[in-house]
Amino acid sequence: MHELSIVMSIVELATAQAASHDAVAIEEIELDIGCLSGIEMDSFDFAWQQAVKRTILEHAQRRVNRIAGKAFCLDCETEFAMAHLYDGCPVCGSHLCQVKSGKELRLRSLVLPD
Amino acid sequence: MCATCGCGPNSHEHDHSHDHSLQPGNGKKIVDVEQDILQENNLLAQRNRGFFEGRNILAINLVSSPGSGKTSLLERTLTDLKSELNFAVIEGDQQTTNDADRIHATGTKVTQINTGKGCHLDAHMVLHAVQGMKLLPDSVLFIENVGNLVCPAMFDLGEQERAVVISVTEGDDKPLKYPDMFHSSTLCIINKIDLLPYVKFDVAKAKEYARKVNPKLEIIELSCTTGEGMSQWYDWLKAKILQPV
Ligand SMILES: Nc1nc2c(ncn2[C@@H]2O[C@H](COP(=O)(O)OP(=O)(O)OP(=O)(O)O)[C@@H](O)[C@H]2O)c(=O)[nH]1
Numbered sequence: 001m002h003e004l005s006i007v008m009s010i011v012e013l014a015t016a017q018a019a020s021h022d023a024v025a026i027e028e029i030e031l032d033i034g035c036l037s038g039i040e041m042d043s044f045d046f047a048w049q050q051a052v053k054r055t056i057l058e059h060a061q062r063r064v065n066r067i068a069g070k071a072f073c074l075d076c077e078t079e080f081a082m083a084h085l086y087d088g089c090p091v092c093g094s095h096l097c098q099v100k101s102g103k104e105l106r107l108r109s110l111v112l113p114d
Numbered sequence: 115m116c117a118t119c120g121c122g123p124n125s126h127e128h129d130h131s132h133d134h135s136l137q138p139g140n141g142k143k144i145v146d147v148e149q150d151i152l153q154e155n156n157l158l159a160q161r162n163r164g165f166f167e168g169r170n171i172l173a174i175n176l177v178s179s180p181g182s183g184k185t186s187l188l189e190r191t192l193t194d195l196k197s198e199l200n201f202a203v204i205e206g207d208q209q210t211t212n213d214a215d216r217i218h219a220t221g222t223k224v225t226q227i228n229t230g231k232g233c234h235l236d237a238h239m240v241l242h243a244v245q246g247m248k249l250l251p252d253s254v255l256f257i258e259n260v261g262n263l264v265c266p267a268m269f270d271l272g273e274q275e276r277a278v279v280i281s282v283t284e285g286d287d288k289p290l291k292y293p294d295m296f297h298s299s300t301l302c303i304i305n306k307i308d309l310l311p312y313v314k315f316d317v318a319k320a321k322e323y324a325r326k327v328n329p330k331l332e333i334i335e336l337s338c339t340t341g342e343g344m345s346q347w348y349d350w351l352k353a354k355i356l357q358p359v
Pocket residue numbers: 178179180181182183184185186187213260261262305306307308309336337338339340
């Protein structure tokens with residue numbers, strides 16, 4: 001359950017941000033979670049419920065942008081949609097690919113009460 | 115970055131006159147944070163890496179499912195090579211000191227990190243372990259991670275090499291089931307090949323799957339019990355020490 005550590009890091013980052021803006025609550029939080037980031041969303045939801053209790057995020061509305069996996073084939077230079085890290089290039093079959101997106105794990109923004 | 119107003123990646127606040135994706139009501143404040151959630155771990159990992167590189171210490175993060183043979187590999191390696199190389203070991207374990215005791219018995223300096231419920235080591239834990247260790251320059255530091263093929267994948271410890279161990283009793287589709295770990299590793303050790311006659315494990319298939327996830331992955335087959343293949347692993351290790359990154 002590394003999702004729990006991830007949620008705890010989010011709580012830490014958000015708490016620090018809120019404090020630097022003198023906010024006592026967070027109304028909304030927006031996250032980018034890539035489809036190839038290794039986060040299992042069911043585990044993440046479960047970890048979230050546990051870890052935000054009695055924190056500044058307890059009542060925050062959460063928005064998650066799932067970022068689709070994209071890779072670039074180093075052999076034939078095709079850019080393609082990557083659903084799994086073991087997917088090969090649909091054009092030439094090569095596995096020598098560079099992941100372009102889908103690995104994101106980012107706290108994007110917060111909405112704080114005035 | 116806010117795509118509409120083009121504001122920079124640094125955390126700051128601003129009043130929006132346009133619609134933001136979050137659509138706040140009047141008087142609310144939007145803070146564009148744009149921070150990597152693993153940022154703190156990654157910064158500490160970089161710090162560890164700098165420390166290791168400055169002293170020419172080869173740090174190797176050993177990862178696997180429970181029981182694939184990480185500690186057995188270390189026991190045998192430390193015993194066979196202790197007259198040639200300087201070693202130190204960090205043992206990550208959820209509860210016990212069993213593995214650390216086994217390393218200690220080989221005469222190697224070992225530090226234990228009990229992670230409790232934590233299912234992986236992180237760079238912060240390694241930083242503190244290293245602070246108490248008086249590592250020698252030009253030595254090899256093995257970090258045995260918690261037995262788990264999922265969680266440790268995401269946490270850079272500052273190691274130079276990540277070696278994933280699988281054993282032939284586990285099924286040859288491990289690389290497809292746990293691609294993140296194979297994607298982030300530099301070496302794959304297929305252990306317990308002495309058991310190949312008794313189990314259904316297709317080595318060629320396992321290698322094919324592993325290279326689908328990571329074409330650059332080096333793969334070594336060996337048995338910690340019989341010693342078969344260990345010399346290849348020792349060659350790999352020595353080559354890594356001879357060419358500091
Ligand atoms: N037959 C055979 N057994 C092995 C081999 N290597 C390890 N084992 C056995 O596998 C079991 C687990 O080995 P460990 O070295 O404790 O595995 P580990 O990866 O350190 O396990 P955790 O730390 O619990 O995750 C032990 O009973 C070992 O004796 C091998 O090459 N062949």
